[in-house]
Amino acid sequence: MIMSASWNQLFFQTTLLLVSCRHISTKTPGPTPAPLLPIGPLTNLVKTVEVRANESHTVELLERASVELVCKWAGNENKPQNVTGYWTKDGSEIKNSSVTVQLEKEQYVLKQMFTVLNETDLGNYSCVFGNEAKAEFILAVPQIGEKRDKPIIGYANDFMVIQCKIDDTKPVPTSWKWARMNGTEKEPIVAAAESRRYKIEIEERKTKLFFHKMTKADAGLYSCGAVYAIGTAYSQVELKIITFWEPLKLFIGILVEVIILVAAILIYERSQSGKQCTKENGPNPDQRNSMTQEENNDEEGGSAVRQRKV
Numbered sequence: 463m464i465m466s467a468s469w470n471q472l473f474f475q476t477t478l479l480l481v482s483c484r485h486i487s488t489k490t491p492g493p494t495p496a497p498l499l500p501i502g503p504l505t506n507l508v509k510t511v512e513v514r515a516n517e518s519h520t521v522e523l524l525e526r527a528s529v530e531l532v533c534k535w536a537g538n539e540n541k542p543q544n545v546t547g548y549w550t551k552d553g554s555e556i557k558n559s560s561v562t563v564q565l566e567k568e569q570y571v572l573k574q575m576f577t578v579l580n581e582t583d584l585g586n587y588s589c590v591f592g593n594e595a596k597a598e599f600i601l602a603v604p605q606i607g608e609k610r611d612k613p614i615i616g617y618a619n620d621f622m623v624i625q626c627k628i629d630d631t632k633p634v635p636t637s638w639k640w641a642r643m644n645g646t647e648k649e650p651i652v653a654a655a656e657s658r659r660y661k662i663e664i665e666e667r668k669t670k671l672f673f674h675k676m677t678k679a680d681a682g683l684y685s686c687g688a689v690y691a692i693g694t695a696y697s698q699v700e701l702k703i704i705t706f707w708e709p710l711k712l713f714i715g716i717l718v719e720v721i722i723l724v725a726a727i728l729i730y731e732r733s734q735s736g737k738q739c740t741k742e743n744g745p746n747p748d749q750r751n752s753m754t755q756e757e758n759n760d761e762e763g764g765s766a767v768r769q770r771k772v
Contacts, residue, residue: 515595517598527692547591551586584601621673634667638687640660683698
């Protein structure tokens with residue numbers, strides 16, 4: 463009986479150990495998911511426009527919002543009792559947005575509520591009345607007003623500063639960021655990691671990117687971004703790097719052209735002055751000799767005639 467009880471106890475403990483081992487996970491634990499941010503109330507906005515030809519309207523957003531877009535169209539000359547209206551985003555029709563719009567008080571009214579939660583919800587929204595009229599709404603963060611069409615020229619082994627600035631009438635961004643363009647990709651610039659090459663300064667509505675001892679490799683397209691809660695406004699600038707000799711090459715080329723032009727003018731003036739001296743001093747020696755021979759021939763001919771008469 464004692465042996466049987468001990469064997470039963472051993473069997474029971476072994477069974478518990480096997481069951482507990484089955485529940486032990488052998489998988490490598492993944493990263494702990496980030497806690498969800500608390501969702502506050504959305505900002506409510508209403509934008510109403512009169513539909514006219516080739517007009518667009520900008521709606522600036524700083525944070526998540528519910529935006530109601532309203533289009534009012536006076537219609538065409540026929541003014542049918544109803545028309546088909548729908549909405550598009552970035553040129554593509556929004557699913558289930560097509561409705562029949564009735565003529566009320568001599569106009570057609572098409573409205574739609576859009577919830578903007580992140581940057582992908584920003585873009586170009588359009589209300590369309592059949593194939594006859596439409597209005598465009600640009601939902602975007604405040605844009606950077608200072609943009610360059612021409613590249614900035616820098617010199618190798620020199621110091622350079624690129625600046626991005628947003629208008630004083632625009633809200634202050636929450637932060638700024640810089641990146642270097644690699645095709646369509648943005649490679650973030652972390653000045654702290656590359657302090658020997660870059661330095662970044664931020665002053666509310668503007669930011670500066672400093673270059674130390676630039677090289678040809680620094681040439682390229684750079685992007686600065688004004689960061690807001692709902693999205694980022696970008697501006698790009700091209701940087702070209704040249705050596706100090708390149709401007710001198712242009713100067714030397716111009717100088718050579720000037721020297722050639724002056725030499726040609728001097729040669730021409732000298733040739734003209736020589737012709738003028740010839741005219742003032744009479745015929746040249748060859749002409750004088752020919753004239754003397756003709757005079758001698760005339761005198762000899764006259765003497766012969768006088769001798770025959772005698």
